[in-house]
Amino acid sequence: MRGLTGFGLTFFLLLSVDSRADTTCVDATLLTRSTVSITRYFDDAERAAQHGLSGIQGSGWFQSPTRIVTVEHVATAMGLSDRDWKVIDIETGTGSQSIAVRIQRLTGLSTERLVVLELQTAIPTARSVAIRLSPLMPEDHLVTVAYPDRQPRSVSGRFVQYGAEGRLAGAALLEMYEGNDRLAVDHGASGAPVFDCEGRVAAVISNVITQTLASPFGATRVSTAWGMPNVVSVPIQALTEASTIELSEAR
Numbered sequence: 001m002r003g004l005t006g007f008g009l010t011f012f013l014l015l016s017v018d019s020r021a022d023t024t025c026v027d028a029t030l031l032t033r034s035t036v037s038i039t040r041y042f043d044d045a046e047r048a049a050q051h052g053l054s055g056i057q058g059s060g061w062f063q064s065p066t067r068i069v070t071v072e073h074v075a076t077a078m079g080l081s082d083r084d085w086k087v088i089d090i091e092t093g094t095g096s097q098s099i100a101v102r103i104q105r106l107t108g109l110s111t112e113r114l115v116v117l118e119l120q121t122a123i124p125t126a127r128s129v130a131i132r133l134s135p136l137m138p139e140d141h142l143v144t145v146a147y148p149d150r151q152p153r154s155v156s157g158r159f160v161q162y163g164a165e166g167r168l169a170g171a172a173l174l175e176m177y178e179g180n181d182r183l184a185v186d187h188g189a190s191g192a193p194v195f196d197c198e199g200r201v202a203a204v205i206s207n208v209i210t211q212t213l214a215s216p217f218g219a220t221r222v223s224t225a226w227g228m229p230n231v232v233s234v235p236i237q238a239l240t241e242a243s244t245i246e247l248s249e250a251r
Helices: 009-015 044-049 072-078 236-240
Strands: 035-041 055-064 067-071 086-092 095-107 114-119 141-146 153-162 172-177 193-195 201-208 211-213 220-222 231-235
Touching: 035 067, 035 072, 055 072, 055 201, 067 072, 067 201, 072 114, 095 236, 114 236, 141 172, 141 201, 172 201, 201 236, 231 236
Parallel strands: none
Antiparallel strands: 035 055, 035 086, 055 067, 067 114, 086 095, 095 114, 141 153, 141 193, 153 172, 172 231, 193 201, 201 231, 211 220
């Protein structure tokens, strides 16, 4: 997940409210079979080109047994394409397997788009989930099941507002936390689904908003203040927008 270091602090000060109430609204254990960790390990040539980077890990969710949805920057960093099948590791809470995938389509109008990955082999145990067609409303309670550091983690929170301008235009801005941990959604969570209280996917995680503070003891990475958004997500309505590009059918 890419951090937006030091981004938008003056803007978000205007949104500050006390919101540390319990926002859990759906049993996340019922949603774990729909959410996955996805990892692509680079070959020797790719490692050399990436200065020794061994691979890329993110999150995603099943649209069907042969389709996984994630965000565009995850697929780009993995080097996935619409033509070549490339093997990724798909890990759920109960196990993992290696399956070849390719990009089936890109969809969305904002800076960050959603990507639908086509699986060469179906996963029979995959559980698809309903999609929320209506926009989120301020203070809607939410929960995500993500794989930061390849470990499944459920994190609750709330919807704050839709971004209106700049890089945040059209994004769904969320405040997500676990207890006092405002970095519970972090690296590796990009592509994770955000569910409403009825268990429907309402958004897909894209970025976190952080600052890096210098001190005599070294640099410290911190989240935003309580009451402010700390997670940027892509509204799920992007899956149905007219800008969808069907890549698999265009070959």
